[in-house]
Amino acid sequence: MSGSGASTGTLRSRVLVIAERRLPALTRLRALESLPIRLHRRRIYVLPSAFGVGFAILLGVMQLGALNYANNPAMLLTCLLAAAAWMSLFVGFRSLADLELVSVSASACHAGDLAQVSCRFATSPRARPNLRLRWNGIDSAFALAADTAGKHMVSLPTERRGWFRPGRLRLWTDQPLGLFVIWSWLNPDVAILVYPAAETSAPPFPKGSQGQAERASAADGDEFSGLRDYRSGDPQRRIAWKASARHESLLVRETERLVDDDLHFDHTALAGLDGEARIRRLTAWILAAEVARRSYTLELPDQRFGPGVGDSHRHACLRALALMPDAA
Amino acid sequence: MRLDDRQFNLVAASALIAVAAHLPRLPLWLAATLVLIAPWRMWSRRRTAKPISAWLRVPLVIVLVSAIIVSYGNIFGREPGSALACGLLMLKLLESEKVRDARAALGFAAFVMMSALLFTQTMGFTVLVCLSLILLLASLNALQPAPIERRHRLASELRIGAALLGLGLPLAIAAFVFVPRLSSPLWGSPDAFADARTGLSDRMSPGSMTELLIDDSPALRVQFEGEVPPSAARYFRALVLWDFDGSSWVREDWLSPQTPESVQTTGAETRYEITLEPTNRPWLVSLDVPLQAPENTRMTRDRTLYARNRVDQLRQYRVRSVLRYRLGASIEPRERERALHLPEGFNPRTLALARQWRSERRDDAAVMKAALDLFDARFTYTLSPPLLGRNSVDDFLFDTRAGYCEHFSSAFVVLMRSAGIPARVVTGYQGGWWNALGNYLLVRQSDAHAWSEVWLEGRGWVRVDPTAAVNPARIEAGATATRSGQAWYSGSWLLEIRNRLDVINNLWTRTIVQFNALRQKSLLQPLGIGNAEQRDLLLTLSIMLATILIVATIWVMRSGRSQGGDSLDAAWRTLRRRLANRGLPERADEGPLDYLKRIKQSWRADPVLPVLEELVQRYVELRYSRGSVEVADIQAFARRIREFEPPRAVKTNRNRAT
Numbered sequence: 001m002s003g004s005g006a007s008t009g010t011l012r013s014r015v016l017v018i019a020e021r022r023l024p025a026l027t028r029l030r031a032l033e034s035l036p037i038r039l040h041r042r043r044i045y046v047l048p049s050a051f052g053v054g055f056a057i058l059l060g061v062m063q064l065g066a067l068n069y070a071n072n073p074a075m076l077l078t079c080l081l082a083a084a085a086w087m088s089l090f091v092g093f094r095s096l097a098d099l100e101l102v103s104v105s106a107s108a109c110h111a112g113d114l115a116q117v118s119c120r121f122a123t124s125p126r127a128r129p130n131l132r133l134r135w136n137g138i139d140s141a142f143a144l145a146a147d148t149a150g151k152h153m154v155s156l157p158t159e160r161r162g163w164f165r166p167g168r169l170r171l172w173t174d175q176p177l178g179l180f181v182i183w184s185w186l187n188p189d190v191a192i193l194v195y196p197a198a199e200t201s202a203p204p205f206p207k208g209s210q211g212q213a214e215r216a217s218a219a220d221g222d223e224f225s226g227l228r229d230y231r232s233g234d235p236q237r238r239i240a241w242k243a244s245a246r247h248e249s250l251l252v253r254e255t256e257r258l259v260d261d262d263l264h265f266d267h268t269a270l271a272g273l274d275g276e277a278r279i280r281r282l283t284a285w286i287l288a289a290e291v292a293r294r295s296y297t298l299e300l301p302d303q304r305f306g307p308g309v310g311d312s313h314r315h316a317c318l319r320a321l322a323l324m325p326d327a328a
Numbered sequence: 329m330r331l332d333d334r335q336f337n338l339v340a341a342s343a344l345i346a347v348a349a350h351l352p353r354l355p356l357w358l359a360a361t362l363v364l365i366a367p368w369r370m371w372s373r374r375r376t377a378k379p380i381s382a383w384l385r386v387p388l389v390i391v392l393v394s395a396i397i398v399s400y401g402n403i404f405g406r407e408p409g410s411a412l413a414c415g416l417l418m419l420k421l422l423e424s425e426k427v428r429d430a431r432a433a434l435g436f437a438a439f440v441m442m443s444a445l446l447f448t449q450t451m452g453f454t455v456l457v458c459l460s461l462i463l464l465l466a467s468l469n470a471l472q473p474a475p476i477e478r479r480h481r482l483a484s485e486l487r488i489g490a491a492l493l494g495l496g497l498p499l500a501i502a503a504f505v506f507v508p509r510l511s512s513p514l515w516g517s518p519d520a521f522a523d524a525r526t527g528l529s530d531r532m533s534p535g536s537m538t539e540l541l542i543d544d545s546p547a548l549r550v551q552f553e554g555e556v557p558p559s560a561a562r563y564f565r566a567l568v569l570w571d572f573d574g575s576s577w578v579r580e581d582w583l584s585p586q587t588p589e590s591v592q593t594t595g596a597e598t599r600y601e602i603t604l605e606p607t608n609r610p611w612l613v614s615l616d617v618p619l620q621a622p623e624n625t626r627m628t629r630d631r632t633l634y635a636r637n638r639v640d641q642l643r644q645y646r647v648r649s650v651l652r653y654r655l656g657a658s659i660e661p662r663e664r665e666r667a668l669h670l671p672e673g674f675n676p677r678t679l680a681l682a683r684q685w686r687s688e689r690r691d692d693a694a695v696m697k698a699a700l701d702l703f704d705a706r707f708t709y710t711l712s713p714p715l716l717g718r719n720s721v722d723d724f725l726f727d728t729r730a731g732y733c734e735h736f737s738s739a740f741v742v743l744m745r746s747a748g749i750p751a752r753v754v755t756g757y758q759g760g761w762w763n764a765l766g767n768y769l770l771v772r773q774s775d776a777h778a779w780s781e782v783w784l785e786g787r788g789w790v791r792v793d794p795t796a797a798v799n800p801a802r803i804e805a806g807a808t809a810t811r812s813g814q815a816w817y818s819g820s821w822l823l824e825i826r827n828r829l830d831v832i833n834n835l836w837t838r839t840i841v842q843f844n845a846l847r848q849k850s851l852l853q854p855l856g857i858g859n860a861e862q863r864d865l866l867l868t869l870s871i872m873l874a875t876i877l878i879v880a881t882i883w884v885m886r887s888g889r890s891q892g893g894d895s896l897d898a899a900w901r902t903l904r905r906r907l908a909n910r911g912l913p914e915r916a917d918e919g920p921l922d923y924l925k926r927i928k929q930s931w932r933a934d935p936v937l938p939v940l941e942e943l944v945q946r947y948v949e950l951r952y953s954r955g956s957v958e959v960a961d962i963q964a965f966a967r968r969i970r971e972f973e974p975p976r977a978v979k980t981n982r983n984r985a986t
Contacts, residue, residue, distance in 0.1 A: 041884070041885060051428075051431050054432075054435065055435055058435045058438065058439060061439070062438070062439060062442045063507070064514075065442070065443075065446075066442065066445075067507070067509065067510050067514075068510065068513045068514050068515060069446055069513065070509065070510065070513070070844060071445060071446050071449065072449070072504075072840050072841055072842075072843050073445040073449045073453075073454040073457075073840065073841065074442045074443075074445040074446055075504060075507070076454065076458065076500070076504050076840065077441065077442050077445055077454070077457060077458055077461070078442060079499075079500040079501075079503040079504045079507075080458055080461060080493060080496060080497070080500040081438055081461055081464075082496075082499075082500070082503065083495075083496025083497070083498075083499035083500035083503065084461065084465055084489075084492040084493050084495070084496040084500075085492075085496075086496065086499060087492050087495040087496045087499070087880065088492055090495070090880050090881075090883070090884050091488070091491075091492065091495075093884050094884055097884065123894040124894060125894050125895040125898055129472075129474070129476070129478075129484075130472045130473060130474065130475065131475075132473075141473045141475045142475045142476075143474070143475040143476040145476065145959070146894075146895065146959065147894045147895045147896070147959045147962055148959060174472070175472060176468075176469045176472065176488050176492070177465065177468040177469060177472075177492075178427075178431065178468060178471060178472060
């Protein structure tokens with residue numbers, strides 16, 4: 001054996017692999033589960049923690065001492081402490097049993113950012129003062145109060161664009177004394193869309209090609225419903241005064257500006273770059289165009305989006321970019 | 329993660345309580361230092377987040393160990409061992425900065441608490457130590473991360489600690505009763521930790537009994553088989569002191585094997601069982617005068633009992649005594665000489681007085697009467713007598729004239745010997761408090777007494793109690809009657825309460841402290857196993873543990889079978905179930921309001937109908953309103969549901985309506 005640490009590590013993982021293969025019903029590690037997931041008692045596991053083992057040894061020593069000196073009060077104390085420690089298992093079990101994960105949702109993020117994943121748990125009459133969650137190597141602690149809808153946000157790091165499947169998560173607790181670790185594996189069927197990362201110092205927008213503007217204005221005509229709330233910095237001439245008069249706040253005509261100049265982002269035009277770099281640049285341009293609130297069109301090899309601007313357009317474009325097949 | 333102040337303070341408080349259980353036994357300097365460490369560290373942690381460096385901690389451990397060696401002369405043994413454990417626990421606090429350290433400190437605190445019980449096993453102390461486990465468990469709970477900021481955290485932590493202790497009680501009791509006791513210790517000897525009080529001493533000098541006479545702890549308990557002798561006849565004989573060296577009465581040869589002095593009974597036998605508190609001395613106590621030595625004891629020539637080993641644990645023995653007797657029909661010349669011996673050059677005035685009496689009166693009885701008459705109104709009975717000089721008897725008889733039983737009996741015996749009458753001092757206990765509830769006699773250390781015996785031709789050794797001549801109340805009503813000028817806290821009312829509470833103490837001692845391998849063997853007798861082996865006990869223990877664990881598991885599983893939803897749903901279910909029990913189950917196609925409508929038709933003008941209507945409306949409001957609902961509202965609603973009492977049955981309502 002070269003290194004004991006490495007060998008135990010591989011042994012452990014091998015045992016896990018065997019367990020997953022042989023006892024899928026027991027471990028439930030592999031199969032995806034559809035939400036909501038309720039933690040049935042049969043899928044909750046308990047083992048003493050390291051502290052629990054140490055505490056048991058201490059109790060054994062105390063018991064032996066009390067027995068040896070035939071000292072019944074000391075024996076009584078030891079028995080009480082041992083019984084309380086043992087009962088803490090049941091209390092801890094109760095704080096995990098019947099927990100119900102209702103939904104998992106996440107707002108989209110860019111690769112490399114932290115995905116803010118929100119887990120919602122069903123209301124239950126039982127308070128769960130201390131729960132831990134380990135998901136993709138990220139530990140977090142949270143608590144659920146009784147009779148209130150519980151929500152817990154986890155920040156998961158993302159690496160690649162596309163569908164991010166955080167995989168199985170471990171819900172655990174060592175309530176109330178830290179003597180026992182009580183845990184359950186959940187493998188919710190969750191996929192989070194991860195937008196491509198944006199190129200950090202992208203070059204300015206490409207020059208828009210002719211003929212796009214007319215098409216854009218025609219499209220704008222259809223979209224005249226685009227009134228939006230006034231933001232500081234909007235020029236006064238764009239304020240739709242008549243519409244604003246009937247409304248609580250100032251409204252701004254959205255469409256007017258789109259006609260000005262239309263941007264055209266073409267995937268195939270970026271021949272000098274490799275696939276991922278192209279996607280990163282297009283992403284950077286889209287974000288920049290959104291910031292500048294300029295209309296843009298995204299041209300992909302087999303798809304075309306826009307022209308347009310706004311959240312839904314941006315999402316459609318970024319989603320298409322995120323889901324583009326790998327160039328290699 | 330560094331412990332926050334709250335967590336640290338709780339851990340420190342637990343450690344402090346564990347050390348407090350040892351405090352009375354620790355030397356003052358150590359006790360004061362240890363008690364101050366915890367608050368000091370609490371304070372200093374608040375000022376700076378810097379941990380205490382090992383450069384300070386390691387020397388402190390060395391200082392502690394060497395200070396204990398200097399103070400006790402040893403590091404092993406129970407006293408220095410417990411002092412060391414307390415010291416190390418407090419020093420552990422200095423390095424407890426992480427959850428891991430804090431947990432180790434708490435585990436060690438539990439050990440220190442347990443070791444305190446090796447010294448003191450009274451019920452009150454044991455209960456206190458067991459209750460302090462609540463704090464220990466609460467501290468362990470406080471070490472858990474708390475993602476939500478909550479109010480009343482300490483209360484909830486203490487509640488968890490108490491709940492765990494309460495839940496564990498059946499398990500603990502089963503384990504306590506059925507874990508097989510060892511019939512012999514694995515190491516050391518069990519008496520190393522005996523909780524012995526200093527009882528009667530085999531040396532008596534003026535003032536030596538004072539400490540005993542103000543000690544209210546129990547000395548022995550007596551259960552009589554027949555009639556209970558009156559207080560004035562309850563003389564418990566422990567030691568006979570023969571030899572006077574001018575200042576103290578001693579006996580040196582109490583182990584010499586000789587046939588006991590003869591006893592001629594003139595009254596009925598008294599049979600009784602004595603439970604003697606540990607004294608760490610070999611002598612036993614029996615009613616004056618015992619007829620036979622119980623098992624494993626011997627009887628001395630002057631009819632006192634002693635055990636083969638020191639009484640280092642509670643000891644029970646049965647004795648037969650006779651209260652009216654004639655003791656020692658004849659006296660050997662050697663004994664007579666010893667009973668007349670007085671040291672040269674002591675107490676000349678007493679000697680002169682006795683010789684004068686002897687020359688005036690021939691009769692022994694007359695001399696005795698003269699001596700008892702001497703103890704008249706000029707003498708006072710007091711527990712705080714003035715100090716006596718070299719000629720202690722002279723000083724007492726002619727100058728101070730104040731003292732207690734010790735002084736009186738000593739002076740009387742010296743007078744008798746001076747007059748040529750063989751006499752000796754007997755010490756023991758007198759009186760006691762009859763506990764009607766527990767049906768036993770409680771004798772406290774403060775009932776210690778000393779009296780005299782004189783040998784008269786034809787009558788043998790006759791008991792004479794000179795104290796009774798001065799203070800008859802001491803003999804008639806017991807030792808407490810003589811204590812009027814004491815402080816309020818040792819007043820008689822308090823003693824009265826303590827006397828009554830002694831029933832519980834006695835029960836505690838008999839059932840818990842004295843529970844041993846022998847008693848455990850007879851535990852399974854109701855099941856038909858007369859002499860339970862370890863195997864049987866372990867089997868019973870396993871069965872009981874399994875039963876308890878199954879019950880606990882069912883408790884957890886039941887909660888797992890809940891029908892889901894929150895407390896509001898549960899409350900609503902309760903209401904529906906109650907109504908269904910009254911013959912009005914909800915139909916699947918009904919909402920709450922339709923359901924209410926149907927109930928209205930069925931109940932018509934029932935007086936509880938408006939209440940129900942309000943409850944249903946409230947449920948709808950809470951369940952379906954858009955605004956956020958406070959938890960307190962739901963709880964209040966659930967409480968009202970519980971209090972709601974639907975009419976007995978639909979049928980009676982109809983009758984009422986018509």
